Amino acid sequence: MIPYRTLSLSLMCSTVLGTISCVSTAEARQQQQETREDARETRTTARERWDALVTQSFRNRPKTQAHPSLDYWDYSNGLPNVLIYGDSISIDYTATVRAELDGKANVIRLPANGSDSGMIISKMKAMHTSMSDPALSDPWAMTWDVIHFNAGLHDLKYISAGKMDKQKGTQVNSIGTYTSNLREAIGYFREIAPDAALIFATTTPVPEGEPGRFVEDAARYNEAAIDVMMSADVAINDLYSFTLPHLDAWIVAPGNVHFTPAASELQGIEVARIIGHHLDSDGD
Incomplete structure (x- = not known):
């Protein structure tokens, strides 16, 4: 006769609605493991959150929402991580940057318009908090290797009653506020990614006839930003000078700060070239 104690060592029992149910310890552990796996599978994924x-x-803005630059990326753990932060100009060239750096880097851009310089830190924190949420089935656990960022077009515009109006409106940020915001952003980037290469892209030119911005302000704000970047040892991608000679041919319409798909592709190739140079330098 088998001793009672031998039976009791391998069973786990519970009572449900007055019925005693027993399973082996191994079976119970397997059931618990399957329950945990099922719970993970039903969690929100990083792609769904994005x-x-x-x-x-x-x-x-459904047309912008469907822009390929805003798509989640095919992430590879073996590649460096590149962040692109910027306004709609960067939204338009990010897809090309990804294509150019395919197999060389994970290229991620902010899932929103970066807006003016005063929004950089808050938008970055919102993205990181949401995407690193432990409740996700696959939360972010990455570090940035390159951060390519820009703000300017939204700083120098004039707004009146919610619309752009450079005659009656108030400018979003003065040059003094703009440069102060940039310094704070640099400090924040270096706090969250101390080993990342920082690259600042100058603001693209403003064409004649733009309703909410003065042409000369783009150059003025860029000059001030370059001084900040040089003093902080941040690399500069001069997209302003790259774009200016072709401005009339590249803009989508007279007085519009946005560019044709062909022009955005050329800008993206240039951005990828600059980022690629820093990736290669880091690997040397």
Whole structure:
């Protein structure tokens, strides 16, 4: 006769609605493991969270929301991570940057319009908090190797009653506020990614006839930004000088700061070239 104690060592029992149910310890552990795996599978994924962030940012602009630059990326753990932060100009060239750096880097851009310089830190924190949420099935656990950033077009515009108006409006940020915001952003980037290469892209030119911006302000704000970057030892990608000779041919319409798809592709190739140079230098 088998001793009672031998039976009791290998069983786990529970009572449900007055019925005693027993399973082996091994079976119980297997069931617990399967329950945990099922719970993970039903969690929100990073891709789903990303798509929700994009939808929230562009809920009233479906055409922008569907832009390929805002898509989640095919992430590879073996590649360096590149962040692109910027306004709609960068949204238009990010897809090309990804294509140019395919197999060389994970290229991620902010899932929103970066807006003016005063928004950099808050938008970055919002993205990181959401994407590193431990409740996700696959939260971010990455570090940035390169941060390519820009702000300027939204700083120098004039707004009146919610619309651009350079005659009656108030400028979003003075040069003094702009440069102060940039210094704070640099400090923040170096806090969250101390080993990352920082690259600042100068603001692209403003064409004649633009309703909310003065042509000369783009050059003025860029000059001030370059001084900040040089003093902080931040690399500069001079997209202003790259774009200026072709401005009339590249803009989508007279007085519009946006560029044709062909022009955005050329800008993206240039951005990828600059980023690639820093990736190669880091690997030497």
